[in-house]
Amino acid sequence: xxxxxxxxxxxPTPAVPARTPFLAGTRGYVIRKIxxxxxxxxxxxxxxxxxxxxxxxxxxxxxxxxxxxxxEQLIKLRAQLNRPIGTQFLEYLSNPFASxxxxxxxxxPVWELVGERVWPTVLxxxxxxxxxxxxxxxLGIRSGWRRGGxxxxxxxxxxxxxxxxxxxxxxxxxxxxxxxxxSGGISTPGVTGFLDTVLxxxxxxxxxxxxxxIVYLAEYTSIMRASLVDELRQDYLQLARAKGLREDxxxxxxxxxxxxxxxxxxxxxxxxxxxxxxxxxxxxxxxxGLGLLSYEALRGPxxxxxxxxxxxxxxxxxxxxxxxxxxxxxxxxxxxxx
Amino acid sequence: MHHLVRRALSVALAAGxxxxxxxxxxxxxxxxxxxxxxxxxxxxxxxxxxxxxxxPFTGIVVEAYETYALMYDYxxxxxxxxxxxxxxxxxxxQEAPDKKSWTYKIRSGVKWSDGQPLTARDAxxxxxxxxxxxxxxxxYGNYVTNIERAEATDDTTLVLHVKKPTPIMExxxxxxxxxxxxxxxxxxxxxxxANEPEAGQAIVGSGPFRLIERRKGQFLRxxxxxxxxxxxxxxxxxxxxxxLNADAEAQALTRGEIDFAYDLQSxxxxxxxxxxxxxxxxxxxxxxxxxxxxTGAALADGTPIGDGxxxxxxxxxxxxxxxxxxxxxxxxxxLNGHGSAASTFIPPMYPALHLDPATKQNFDPAKANQLLDxxxxxxxxxxxxxxxxxxxxLRLFVREGEESQATGEFVKxxxxxxxxxxxxxxxxxxxxxxxxxxxxxxxxxxxxxVEPDPDxxxxxxxxxxxxxxxxxxxxxDLSDSFYCNPEYDKLYExxxxxxxxxxxxxxAKRMQQMVYDDAAYAMTYYYNDMVAYRxxxxxxxxxxxDPDGSLLxxxxxxxxxxxxxxxxxASAAAASSGESSGMxxxxxxxxxGGIAVLAVAGVLVARRRRTADAxxxx
Numbered sequence: 001x002x003x004x005x006x007x008x009x010x011x012p013t014p015a016v017p018a019r020t021p022f023l024a025g026t027r028g029y030v031i032r033k034i035x036x037x038x039x040x041x042x043x044x045x046x047x048x049x050x051x052x053x054x055x056x057x058x059x060x061x062x063x064x065x066x067x068x069x070x071x072e073q074l075i076k077l078r079a080q081l082n083r084p085i086g087t088q089f090l091e092y093l094s095n096p097f098a099s100x101x102x103x104x105x106x107x108x109p110v111w112e113l114v115g116e117r118v119w120p121t122v123l124x125x126x127x128x129x130x131x132x133x134x135x136x137x138x139l140g141i142r143s144g145w146r147r148g149g150x151x152x153x154x155x156x157x158x159x160x161x162x163x164x165x166x167x168x169x170x171x172x173x174x175x176x177x178x179x180x181x182x183s184g185g186i187s188t189p190g191v192t193g194f195l196d197t198v199l200x201x202x203x204x205x206x207x208x209x210x211x212x213x214i215v216y217l218a219e220y221t222s223i224m225r226a227s228l229v230d231e232l233r234q235d236y237l238q239l240a241r242a243k244g245l246r247e248d249x250x251x252x253x254x255x256x257x258x259x260x261x262x263x264x265x266x267x268x269x270x271x272x273x274x275x276x277x278x279x280x281x282x283x284x285x286x287x288x289g290l291g292l293l294s295y296e297a298l299r300g301p302x303x304x305x306x307x308x309x310x311x312x313x314x315x316x317x318x319x320x321x322x323x324x325x326x327x328x329x330x331x332x333x334x335x336x337x338x
Numbered sequence: 339m340h341h342l343v344r345r346a347l348s349v350a351l352a353a354g355x356x357x358x359x360x361x362x363x364x365x366x367x368x369x370x371x372x373x374x375x376x377x378x379x380x381x382x383x384x385x386x387x388x389x390x391x392x393x394p395f396t397g398i399v400v401e402a403y404e405t406y407a408l409m410y411d412y413x414x415x416x417x418x419x420x421x422x423x424x425x426x427x428x429x430x431x432q433e434a435p436d437k438k439s440w441t442y443k444i445r446s447g448v449k450w451s452d453g454q455p456l457t458a459r460d461a462x463x464x465x466x467x468x469x470x471x472x473x474x475x476x477x478y479g480n481y482v483t484n485i486e487r488a489e490a491t492d493d494t495t496l497v498l499h500v501k502k503p504t505p506i507m508e509x510x511x512x513x514x515x516x517x518x519x520x521x522x523x524x525x526x527x528x529x530x531x532a533n534e535p536e537a538g539q540a541i542v543g544s545g546p547f548r549l550i551e552r553r554k555g556q557f558l559r560x561x562x563x564x565x566x567x568x569x570x571x572x573x574x575x576x577x578x579x580x581x582l583n584a585d586a587e588a589q590a591l592t593r594g595e596i597d598f599a600y601d602l603q604s605x606x607x608x609x610x611x612x613x614x615x616x617x618x619x620x621x622x623x624x625x626x627x628x629x630x631x632x633t634g635a636a637l638a639d640g641t642p643i644g645d646g647x648x649x650x651x652x653x654x655x656x657x658x659x660x661x662x663x664x665x666x667x668x669x670x671x672x673l674n675g676h677g678s679a680a681s682t683f684i685p686p687m688y689p690a691l692h693l694d695p696a697t698k699q700n701f702d703p704a705k706a707n708q709l710l711d712x713x714x715x716x717x718x719x720x721x722x723x724x725x726x727x728x729x730x731x732l733r734l735f736v737r738e739g740e741e742s743q744a745t746g747e748f749v750k751x752x753x754x755x756x757x758x759x760x761x762x763x764x765x766x767x768x769x770x771x772x773x774x775x776x777x778x779x780x781x782x783x784x785x786x787x788v789e790p791d792p793d794x795x796x797x798x799x800x801x802x803x804x805x806x807x808x809x810x811x812x813x814x815d816l817s818d819s820f821y822c823n824p825e826y827d828k829l830y831e832x833x834x835x836x837x838x839x840x841x842x843x844x845x846a847k848r849m850q851q852m853v854y855d856d857a858a859y860a861m862t863y864y865y866n867d868m869v870a871y872r873x874x875x876x877x878x879x880x881x882x883x884d885p886d887g888s889l890l891x892x893x894x895x896x897x898x899x900x901x902x903x904x905x906x907x908a909s910a911a912a913a914s915s916g917e918s919s920g921m922x923x924x925x926x927x928x929x930x931g932g933i934a935v936l937a938v939a940g941v942l943v944a945r946r947r948r949t950a951d952a953x954x955x956x
Contacts (some may be wrong), residue, residue: 016858074473074813075808078808078813082809082941106390106391107390107391107529108391108396108530109530112530115651116554117555122556172585176589180593183581183586183589183593183595184586184591185557185579185580186553186556187553187556189380189382189557189559189575189577189579190380190551190575191550283582283583284582284583284586286555286556286581286582286586287582288554288555288556288580292555
């Protein structure tokens with residue numbers, strides 16, 4: 001590329017060597033993905049604010065129903081909500097996670113409410129996804145490698161049937177069929193001590209986690225199976241066999257790693273939705289999680305709480321999608337050089 | 339190991355590590371004292387909605403008020419026999435001859451759980467805090483409207499100075515709080531104050547139970563106050579356990595995980611009948627449901643609003659509709675018999691106040707037709723009545739939920755028989771609240787729960803409680819029928835200053851008669867409260883009112899003080915027979931259905947596989 005003409009006497013600026021495309025390579029890939037995520041987040045922030053301002057309903061009326069409130073207090077509360085929308089927006093933007101805003105329904109700071117609900121959900125859904133993905137990947141590999149075999153038929157038939165069953169129904173059946181597990185909740189009143197609490201919690205988790213994992217299982221199994229089947233006829237597998245590798249090694253070292261990408265996508269997408277919770281299973285097992293909180297918030301509508309919950313859900317999806325994108329680059333270098 | 343597999347594994351490991359803080363977060367909060375519940379007798383109550391807050395200025399659900407009643411004392415309570423006023427923390431009370439104040443004699447020797455004495459000063463502090471407070475008014479504002487200030491003249495004497503004579507002074511349902519704790523929580527802090535135990539340290543109160551552990555959405559654990567002035571509770575710990583669905587709650591009761599299941603739906607209730615060791619009980623409850631009319635929506639100043647059908651301004655049309663409703667059918671088919679036909683707006687659970695009208699608006703379609711003919715709504719060719727070319731077509735809004743929708747369908751059919759066309763629309767309670775406030779309805783189905791003091795319920799029918807305007811927006815007040823009758827308002831004013839219970843009851847009855855005759859509502863039913871409990875383990879419940887009232891969640895905490903475990907020998911035998919896991923018929927149906935579906939699915943999958951194999955072999 002030619003250098004720009006400059007005034008006489010001034011030394012010419014050194015020539016730029018070969019022009020590299022803007023933000024290429026792994027670093028470029030990472031920067032691109034991160035900035036894209038930030039843009040999405042910003043949009044979510046703005047959208048989140050105006051969406052809930054457009055909903056119909058009288059939040060103060062809902063709040064005061066059933067309370068012995070004095071009229072002057074109602075007027076004061078209304079004045080809060082009747083401030084100019086611009087002022088409210090600025091206040092929101094300055095700190096969307098502000099803990100000073102109270103939930104209308106629960107009369108408590110929204111992030112405090114969300115905070116205490118988020119861990120039970122992460123624990124429940126996170127464990128279920130972990131179990132389902134590990135078991136699903138294993139089942140998918142086994143059945144895909146011997147496609148059409150007895151193991152494949154049994155696995156695919158069973159997981160698909162389980163997948164077709166509603167979560168609450170699986171939950172109810174487990175609850176009634178296994179009466180020695182607790183009928184709900186996370187912990188037993190009065191249990192103390194670290195180890196006892198952990199064991200007690202694990203004991204309470206058995207049924208809900210099983211119910212969720214059973215339903216998730218089919219997704220992972222079928223995706224893993226399908227992508228492995230795609231790899232089966234690839235030439236590199238023939239080559240590996242021709243090298244004299246054992247069938248086992250061909251599968252483990254060559255086929256599976258290449259077939260793993262779609263499954264990783266699925267796992268991370270699902271992890272993004274973890275905080276969305278599993279409303280039905282949470283209901284069956286009286287599990288005080290975020291899914292239920294968002295349902296209650298929506299019924300109000302409890303605008304401050306809804307805003308917080310939606311922001312958190314969006315944040316979860318955006319962050320995990322970003323993580324998945326970044327992991328692709330690690331798992332498969334081709335992604336970042338394209 | 340292939341590097342990709344290894345990386346995938348480390349990713350999985352990282353995910354596991356991410357989940358670890360969650361586990362520890364849940365695992366923390368060990369209570370140092372009272373290590374195990376070994377040897378302790380615990381009474382566990384299953385509830386279907388969590389206590390929204392243990393701060394008595396914040397919570398609003400029935401379960402929360404029950405919690406406050408357990409943790410704190412009140413000046414007065416309601417008797418178990420007939421829900422009449424009964425002295426409690428105040429041994430006695432009386433109105434001054436000049437009617438300008440009330441004097442309460444506070445029981446001496448009562449102690450807070452931290453050992454400090456409870457005196458009249460605590461009571462005065464509590465009332466003044468509500469009177470002078472802002473947020474503090476939220477839950478108790480109505481009780482103190484007429485109280486000027488509270489004063490403790492000595493440790494056992496509380497004087498409440500009133501602006502004008504008021505009967506509410508016998509019903510002051512305000513929990514007395516410890517001044518030495520609450521004086522440090524200012525008006526701003528109180529809004530978000532949780533009032534929850536930390537590190538096993540009980541919340542300071544004077545009631546029969548002390549809150550020692552709370553897990554939101556899961557349970558509340560109380561410890562009995564063995565020095566309670568009304569006598570020690572006969573068990574050691576009380577637990578409220580939250581269930582998010584009634585089937586699981588019933589399941590827990592049959593397994594013996596809980597001792598008392600509150601707030602049951604009728605199908606679950608039926609499934610628990612005749613289970614060994616379990617007693618089901620459908621108790622009288624002070625709630626009613628109604629079809630409310632838009633009697634002419636207007637603001638409190640009389641400005642008309644909304645789009646209600648003009649025909650409903652005519653009392654005769656409303657009476658005709660009321661007489662077209664077969665209340666016995668509603669009780670039997672909608673409530674499964676767990677209730678009774680309703681007439682006036684103070685339920686018979688309050689015998690002193692309830693009016694049983696001499697002539698009732700009984701189911702009588704012929705009479706209803708007559709009334710409508712006389713009102714000038716002749717039947718058209720299509721069987722629908724009309725006046726001046728306008729059809730008598732009414733909107734009926736019902737709420738989400740089986741009972742409301744079923745009532746709506748019944749009413750639609752009955753009104754069709756008398757020539758009124760009804761369009762039923764289902765909506766959420768929140769949406770309906772909004773629409774009622776704007777007066778944009780003809781009829782809707784809803785209900786009220788009536789407190790022992792009838793003032794609040796009676797105020798619903800006053801002109802002043804119609805909607806109001808603030809800026810350009812219209813907001814709902816309490817009125818949901820826009821009933822406005824100056825004569826009624828006069829009686830309301832009169833009763834609000836009447837401190838003689840007999841005279842006030844007389845006024846309340848006249849007011850009920852008035853609203854009944856004017857048919858602001860077509861009352862449908864008084865409903866029951868359905869519970870089930872382990873009668874093989876527990877005995878001694880005190881119903882309020884006697885003998886058909888509620889066992890728990892009463893106005894007062896009478897049952898908690900008298901229930902006791904059944905003698906061990908009898909309970910052991912009964913308990914072992916009662917352990918067989920039961921399930922509601924709906925659940926059995928679901929299980930059988932599900933197994934059938936599974937079987938069919940299995941066969942189908944197997945067959946498809948076989949054909950697929952055949953294809954592949956070709």
